[in-house]
Amino acid sequence: MTRNDDIRVRYAPSPTGKQHIGGARTALFNWAYARRHGGKFLLRIEDTDEGRSTREYETAILEGLAWLGLDWDEGPDIGGPHGPYRQSERYARYTEMAQLLEAKGAAYRCFCTTERLDQLREAQEKNKEKPAYDGKCRDLQPAERATRLAAGEPAVLRFKVPAGATSFTDLIRGEVVFQNKEVDDWVMVRADGTPIYNFAVVCDDVDMRITHVLRGEEHLTNTPKQILLYQALGLAFPTFGHLPLMLGTDGKKLSKRTGDTALQDYRDKGYPKKAIVNFLCLQGWALDGKTEVFGIDELVRNFDPTQVSKAGAVFDLDKFRWLAGEYLRKEPLEELFEHCAPYLVASGRVGREELVTRRAWLLQALALEKDRLHIYSELPERLTWAFAEDRAVVYSEAALINVRKQTDWKGTLSAYLEWLRPKLSDRVAKDALRDATKAWVAERKLKMPALFQPLRCALTGEAGGPDLFDSIELIGAERALVRLETALVRMA
RNA sequence: GGCCCCAUCGUCUAGCCAGGCCUAGGACACCAGGUUUUCAUCCUGGCGACAGGGGUUCGAAUCCCCUUGGGGUCACCA
Structure with a gap:
């Protein structure tokens, strides 16, 4: 194992919903990368969307990751040397950075109203032009800007995208180039002073000394915006690696339309956690091309982001179910019983107290059906005959x-x-x-x-x-x- | 639509980066046998892919280009 204490990676979920199964894989790969190289894995909560973020989701997400077997060196719950680890607690820092960028001339105030922006976009779409900010406020005279600001006119802060091109070497995809003219003068700070994702991410990744960013491919087009920001700050940017998307059976980004998308959904259905981890590993990565069943320790020993597939991976429930069965059957009877017991109770066939009073009988029943189970929740159904009148x-x-x-x-x-x-x-x-x-x-x-x-x-x-x-x-x-x-x- | 990414069996993938060892390997699913009191497990076998077209080369799944197809992304969301 190579050791590199400098490696610092992070998983940065947004607490606006349950932990997505794809995010769980992102977290797993980041974690494995850090653990393999003796680096640090941190968690950061991206809760700048105050309307949708809740503390309940945050707690559930952390709990879910821990349940999978991940641990983190720094995070919102345990703190760390580069905290706070919740973006909503870092606003002062963003303001500071925003002022710095504005002073440097890398960002500018924009007074355009939502109405004007909507009209602009509508007109552009009608004319089949690419929807983008037209730069109306980009070259406002300092005097006018000061007057309007002083008058209390609401203004956002936009990043001033320079001419040229932005390129980087993606760990998974290789060279990627974007022409800067394709990049909009995007909003960094809202009129109310709160930061927008792309801005906050860079501030935090800088402050938290992040060296490698492994994230989903949907972030690929955010990358030039972020790199440009590092450059405006005069800083080196981290190494990026964009993981292939996890796809539904329709070939599109995994969504509720085609199946369960939350880690919790699979947990609730009784998939063994080791099977979930193993299956997630197989989505975009292979141990050796032959071994399908392997544990999280093997991932840590062998994970290499440059070996991750480029193409999206369809979430194959059949294979997942098979894998679940492989793990379920390996469990000692007593342990398996603990895992199945909640479903027995939920089915109404077994009272909570019977779990204790009829334990021997239930254990015997479980032993009989074990070979036919794939996930814990299947037990009650399989035992229909035993409970029959x-x-x-x-x-x-x-x-x-x-x-x-x-x-x-x-x-x-x-x-x-x-x-x-x-x-x-x-x-x-x-x-x-x-x-x-x-x-x-x-x-x-x-x-x-x-x-x-x-x-x-x-x-x-x-x-x-x-x-x-x-x-x-x-x-x-x-x-x-x-x-x-x-x-x-x-x-x- | 613009931009970006991608392209090996139905699905997950190995092989590609360092061309020959590939009559392309493994797994799930499916099919057929075997085992069993049945189902499941297990064992054996089968089906099944380099998207298409040009190059480069003695030789291409592997390198280059084009086409086609798919996906992602275009917010005062993350």
């Missing part, structure tokens, strides 16, 4: 079809029931019963399905499921007998 087991169509395939299934089942009844009363052990049953079938020169299909349907109503003797053991001899007896008249 014994006289009203619901027979699925698939199970019934399997039953009808067997000639004289009713005769077989009723004969088997008579044979079975005393053995259940005598509490014959599960394994012995299984062996004896197979012998019973063989003696009658029947195929196994001739008995097992009707038996399965009668006992569980389903076409698939755990071993039948394990199932009988779970629900108990008495309940099993009731199910078999009623099946003789109900199953058809």
Whole structure:
């Protein structure tokens, strides 16, 4: 592992909503980069949109990242040498920087009203011109500017984009060049004195000594604006790396239209966290091209931003579900039970106190279904048969079809029931019963399905499921007998 | 529409930067077998891609150009 104490990266979420799954990947990659090189990973809250930012979202975002297994060296909750780490607490600093830039002539006051700007944009769109600020206030005479300011006329601060071109070497994309004339004289500070994103970001990245900026590709066009600002300040800009977007099945930026977009959504659905981390790693990055299942430690040992894919990655729920199953099945039973328990309660099939009083039974049930689970929330549904009313087991169509395939299934089942009844009363052990049953079938020169299909349907109503003797053991001899007896008249 | 980015199986990707080892590898999904009392797991096999066209070169998935296609972005949001 190479060590570079100077590396400082950050993840800067905006607390205007739940943690986006794509942002979680950005955070993960930044974190891994810092950890791999012994650098620092920091968190900064970008809450300059006061109308939409809330402290609740901020707390939830931090909690979500921590849950994933990330930790940070500096942040709003723990502070650090370059704080505060909440933009809303850094306004004095932005004002200072704004004044500096204005004094340098790198920025200017603009008195244009929202109405004029709207009209301008409308006209430009009508004439099929690119919508951009026309520079009306760019060369205002100092005297006029001072007069209007003194009169209290509202004014924003715009960045004065110089002529020329701006280029940088993106860690992922290589050389990227923008002609400055394509860059608008963008607003840095609102009329009310609060900073705009592109301005605040640069101030903070400068103050926080950020060396590498790994962020989503949607920020690519912000980069020249930010670089120009560093240059106006006479500072070197950090290394940028723009991660490929995470796409929905429609090929567009992941949105609620095509699926869940929040980290919390997947957490709520019961995806194992290690599976989430692993899956996120696979979106745009590969360990070695062959290994699909690997942990966060492998990411840290191997993550290299220059190896990240350039093309967007479609979020493949099928693969995610498969990966979830891989991790779920690796969990020790007790641990898995803790993870599934909330869903059992939520389903209404198990009372909160039963989690304790019937723990042994529930654990046994979980053990039976474990192989069929992918995510925690699937357990209640999978256990429908075990919770069923014994006289009203619901027979699925698939199970019934399997039953009808067997000639004289009713005769077989009723004969088997008579044979079975005393053995259940005598509490014959599960394994012995299984062996004896197979012998019973063989003696009658029947195929196994001739008995097992009707038996399965009668006992569980389903076409698939755990071993039948394990199932009988779970629900108990008495309940099993009731199910078999009623099946003789109900199953058809 | 302007600008920017991108382009290998349906999907995630390896290979590309340092051309030959690529009759393009792995994984998910799908299909077919095997195992099983069934389902799931597991095992085996199959299907399936270098967007198109020009170059450069002895040789191109790999380098260059064009076309086409897709995406992102164009706020006193972040």
